[in-house]
Amino acid sequence: MSGAFFPGRFNGKVLVVTGAAQGIGRAVALRAAQEGGRVVFVDRADFVAEVAAEADGETSAFRCDLETWEGAAVAMRFAAETFGGIDILINNVGGAIRMRPFVEFEPEQIDAEIRRSLMPTLYGCRAVLPHLFSRGAGCIVNVSSNATRGIHRVPYSAAKGGINAITQALAMEVAGHNIRVVATAPGGTEAPPRRIPRNAAGDTEAEKAWMAEVVQQVKGSTFMNRYGTIEEQVAPILFLASDEASYITGDILPVAGGDLG
Template identity: 55%
Template sequence: MVEAADKNIFGSMPTGQGIEDLATPPSLVTPGRFKGVRVLITGAAQGIGLAVAHRIAHESGSIFLVDRSEHVHAVADKFCEVTCGGVGSATADLETWEGAESMVAACHEALDGFDVAINVVGGTIWAKPFEHYAPAEIEAEVRRSLFTTLWSVRAQLPSLVDQGGGTIVNVSSVATRGVNRIPYAASKGGVNALTAALAKEAAPKNVRVVATAPGGTLAPERQIKRGPGPEGEQEKKWYQEIVDQTIESSEFKRYGTLEEQAAPIVFLASREAGYITGSVLPVAGGDQG
């Protein structure tokens, strides 16, 4: 996913969804679809995670929002005015096992557990050809975009098994075949493998494991930056190559919207998708990744 934080490259972008908009329903809503369902969402303070929470809150779900930013608590407070379900929030560093454990414990304390876990955290930090990545940068990318999901799923799974079932939705990326972000691509390839392999292992325990693979997505400027952003003409050129490839690989020749990303995630999380597991659904305007 590429977000509109990089407005100096993208030019004029829609401002997208801000905290003041959360009381307004999304343009597409299935009323009551998540009534009685508790949903844990990571990366929920902004971007796709916030759009997912927005949709589920307006479909009567109980939501537990997790992010590394303290902003997540203000978002949760706003959602208390929206949903007839419960609302809770926690900050956690999901690049660590301890952070993932604390997230699950906090969700149990707030909502007495969860039925669905949606793991959104991840994203490219740097954009450049692979030979220009320092070893420490490669490790940082893998921690951000693979270990956040790996640790989260490992922490979430026992709760779902113990209660007799549930659903895990991971957010991957079609950038597994993208340019200038090899460590991120490798990380998201790992998320795809995790999803497919765990689906086989978890199905006998009545746990579904699925994923979406977003393409480029328009989003407001981030509250917490992923990385330093491109500096200098060469780095801007490398990042522009990502933008160009993303648009060209879409049959619609455009970026997607937050609602277009949230809709398939929320469908896969719902009981309507009860016979789907192990699948990774590309959501990139025809780019299959």
């Protein structure tokens, strides 16, 4: 993997990374293992185990649906039983399913966007807390988005705004337990083609045109006029997860080339 590498940064730490089969989550989980963490790769994709097997370190994989409470609870229990506890949770599951003007969204599509991009983080935070309490310390890093302001994705924006609220409210609530809750807010990010597309039905011609408008808006909103790289997203996530960020909690770090969303 390219990018900065900090050997031993996560020695002795157990990390759970959700959405670890592809994209940012995959890169985060692989880097955390490379830096000494014992990492549980969690995803509903059936190839999550083969991704975990790529890691240079001690890893395990767990397949479940994090859009349900049962999936989140069982995943955290599996991680704790496998490695003796949990120190860090990185909530990475999410992503807009469709890009379209809000007036074009059907009610069931709105519900699907909220289930996809809000509920895994909400459930994940709740499910991991007993394990962090038993540890006497811990950290949760939520992957939000700067798309709380942007076109053609209002339901997704609402979900990510909810993640920001979870981060700030929960950080205040659990600080006395020596638990930090933080978030990054990535902007547009270049990534390899997904092995499982977010919109299994495929995009209509209209949706492709609306997506092109989103890309234009996102690039035009950044000072750097480009998308970021996966490595540029991984670095701040793992910094916030590490002990180097021990006095940072309740904050949402924009990683979007200057676009605050």
